[in-house]
Amino acid sequence: MTDACPALTRPAGFSYPAPMKVWVKLLIGSVLGIALGLLLPHENAALVSALAWAESLAIRIGRYALTPILFFSLVIAIYELRQDLRMWGVAFRTIFIIIVSSFLLIGVGLVVVISFPPARIPILIEGQKDAIALNLLTGIQELFPSNAFSALVTDGSYLLPLCVLAFFLGAGLSFDRSYSKPVTALMDSLSRIFFYVSSFFSEILGAAMIVLGAYWAVRFHTAMNADVFLDLVILLGILAFALIFIVIPVCLYTLGPKINPWKQLYGVAAPALAGFFSGDINFTLPILLKQAKDNHGVKRRSNTVSLALFAAFGRAGSAMVAAVSLIVIIKSYSSLGVTTADLLSIAVSAVVISLLLAKHPGDGAYTALAVLCATYGRGFEAGYLILKPIAFYLIAIGTLLDVVIAALGTYAVGKLSGFQEDKEARHFV
DSSP: OOOOOOOOOTTTTTOOOOOOHHHHHEEEEEHHHHHHHSSOOOOOOHHHHHHHHHHHHHHHHHTTTTTHHHHHHHHHHHHHHHTOOHHHHHHHHHHHHHHHHHHHHHHHHHHHHHSOOOOOOOOOSSSOOOOOOOOOHHHHHHHHOOOGGGOOOSSSSHHHHHHHHHHHHHTTTTOOOHEEEHHHHHHHHHHHHHHHOOOOOOOHHHHHHHHHHHHHHHHHHHHTOOOSSSHHHHHHOOOOOOOOIIIHHHHHHTOOOOOOOOHHHTTTTHHHHHHHHHHHHHHHHHHHHHHHTTTOOOOOOHHHHHHHHHHHHHOHHHHHHHHHHHHHHHHHHHHSSHHHHHHHHHHHHHHHHHOOOOOSSSSSHHHHHHHHHHOOOTOOGGGGOOOOHHHHHHHHHHHHHHHHHHHHHHHHHHHHHBBOOOOOOOOOO
């Protein structure tokens, strides 16, 4: 007598449920976090401190696999682009989009805030100024450390030294392919391995979004209790909505008549949510790398180079928020109007600052505002402290726009460079 185990058969018409998309997981986590944050006692200092610690941990988890995937992918991307003689074409197209988007967003923001000025904000400056600076000289020195390998040891904040090392290593692999072939294969394998490691962390970030959403909601509720920032909050929210759903889609149409901007915007949903609630461009970078490949169909050799440049230099959204906030500060300080010369000066300064925020992935808009205030002078050097209670909101809006510009700019570069293949929306992650 034998015991036969019946074969497992799938009933006719049965299909396994599709895996939940990343953006849905992040959205659910964000909604749960906001609900939790609104229910928690906002006056409890110990609870707020615990949420701040949990938020820091969540950011660290999001950045965990960033350094290895960016390094190995950038090495291979530089190598492959040099083999194709296409590296400078991709780089220059990316830089062009970065500069144009900076002028466009900042220009639109200044026109809107002048046309629809929010109510004045009472001048309630704290006694001590924050030590906020771009630290450009230090940043330049750190690009070339005494030991090149020390660029690999980073806390995930300042990534330019890592990118410089990856550039030289990728270029070096092209020197003698008979010697570099084993190293090239190793780098390619490590890039693919860490892509899947990074994808795993992207899949579980829904839980981290609960923490981020809760801490965001607590700070938002506290800031809105003052009732003096409401106009600015609404203005920035409407401005961000108009830029994302009107201005940027119009710009995408210029790439060709067959471009569906709404489909491409849908592909940015996950990193946009992550950017808004984290306020950290580096936190969203692993998700951006994933969506660039799986949603927008941009090849690794193009998307890695473009996203690295956008993360370092493409902070148009943060600079726009800073420029708009400076106008509000000026009007809160003085009844004197803002001249056309002042607007041009602020616009140019904001564009330059947007290119210099590589060391500030998690506080771009507020740092840009502090530097803008110092650059503008005339007694406004400490003006940014007026908006310190809503600094997190300024950073959130700025990072949201930075992420959307980076994602769609990378798509545009891939499309123009011939490194993009269309994906069906139902296959988006």
